Amino acid sequence: MIRARCLRSLVAIKASVASNSVVSLRRNFVSVYGPTRPTLTFDKTTLSEQKSSDILSDRGELLDLHPKISTHPALGATQVRSGPRNTFSPSHFVRKRRHGFLSRVKTQKGRKTLARRRAKKRTTLSH
Structure with missing residues (x-):
């Protein structure tokens, strides 16, 4: 009975290690004794391609030169909490209140x- 539990836990551990190995391929750690947070790497070619596509649209119009903060390749997998929002709708009554x-x-x-x-x-x- 104890052996069956151990085998189940080993299978569960192997499955979790296999799923975490995909994540660890995208991250590189600075050092073992340094900061505990991993750093994400990004490809510089995608950054330059993104900038050129952000300036001109498919119709040839100029677009916003400062893209949204969440479009940066290094922040692709992270949650961005301070990005630009279009929530400003002025109201005279609210200002007076x-x-x-x-x-x-x-x-x-x-x-x-x-x-x-x-x-x-x-x-x-x-x-």
């Missing part, structure tokens, strides 16, 4: 802000 006079009056920090602007004799105290 966040930075307006009534919101300044409600809080102590806002009242101090209004007092500083009055002391400087600003014509507009807030939005």
Whole structure:
């Protein structure tokens, strides 16, 4: 019974090592005693091909010269959390709610802000 469990665990270990060997081919470690995080390598030819394709589209138009951060080959397999997003949609009401006079009056920090602007004799105290 114990031998059967050992054989099952060995088979499971071999399977996990085989699946991890594919990942280890793409990564190279700097040193055994250095940083524990691996570094990813990338091919410079794909980077130059990517830059030329990003500048001109198939219709010949100029595209954005600064591609998105996630298009870099070194970051292909990683999760990017700080990439560019198109979420800005301005709203006058939201600006008034966040930075307006009534919101300044409600809080102590806002009242101090209004007092500083009055002391400087600003014509507009807030939005």
